[in-house]
Amino acid sequence: MSQTNQEIYDGAARVLRESQFRRSIGHRSHKLKQSHLFKKFGRAALWTVGVLVGASIIGGILSGIGFWGVMISAALIAGGIWASMSFPKMKMPTPETILKSDLKSLAGKTEIWLENQRPALPAPAVQIVNGIGVQLDMLSPQLNKLNEGDSAAYEVRKLVGEHLPELINGYRAIPVSLRSQSNDSGQSPDEQLINGLTLIEKEIAGVTQQIAKGDIDNLSIRGRYLELKYDKSAEAE
Incomplete structure (x- = not known):
């Protein structure tokens, strides 16, 4: 087996092993992790709605938010979604x-x-x-x-x-x-x-x-x- 093929094989084996370890061993742990994930989705959705409502109010007052207003709103939404999905990390039991x-x-x-x-x-x-x-x-x-x-x-x-x-x-x-x-x-x-x-x-x-x-x-x-x-x-x- 050439070095390139060996590297591909090793990489595939590593990915397979990591995917195996990411799987839950039981329904109870799956539910806890799922609940934590749903809370993240909820925070991301609330943030998105909040930015859109805020942009709508400002647009109503100023008769539109313009190109830069749209860009800023999009950036706020993207940043909020990223932060909501990244933090807080699930506390690992000890x-x-x-x-x-x-x-x-x-x-x-x-x-x-x-x-x-x-x-x-x-x-x-x-x-x-x-x-x-x-x-x-x-x-x-x-x-x-x-x-x-x-x-x-x-x-x-x-x-x-x-x-x-x-x-x-x-x-x-x-x-x-x-x-x-x-x-x-x-x-x-x-x-x-x-x-x-x-x-x-x-x-x-x-x-x-x-x-x-x-x-x-x-x-x-x-x-x-x-x-x-x-x-x-x-x-x-």
Whole structure:
């Protein structure tokens, strides 16, 4: 393959990978992003209407706004639309904000956070993350059965706002060159990440079933593996 063809191939692969990561992993995150986009459209529309109304009033007073008035109005509209669509940026959820999120937006914010982690994860882990998005969509309606202060709500927030970020952030803290090498436990960080994400996916499914059955009082998050932080103290335990 010539250098030019190789560059074309690499560029196409990069575009394909980036487009993959732009896709939402769940319906809840898609709705949050869609709502933010619609608000931008609304601000752009209000600005456009405001400029047109202002130009009409000035034109009525001055019997027309002339060529430069039209140009200035067009520039104001274009600038306003650009500013409305560019700012403010959507606030990206963090583990801290996820822990404090209301139950209604908890699943969507967790999905958005996970979407931003995908580029740093190995391909098998990305597939599991996409599966976690599906499970979060199924969990979200069940969370309506909980009260904000319930211990069950605390357990769910701890699972997605503490255990899940600790697992992924612990993995990302490991140098790339060491992620495929086995450690003292006999597993590589890549394998530990995949196993941990698989367990979390199952835990979310189990939580959804428990809440659906009304077994809220007995809801608890299981799994010692979730507490693994990829440090020596954890390996020594």
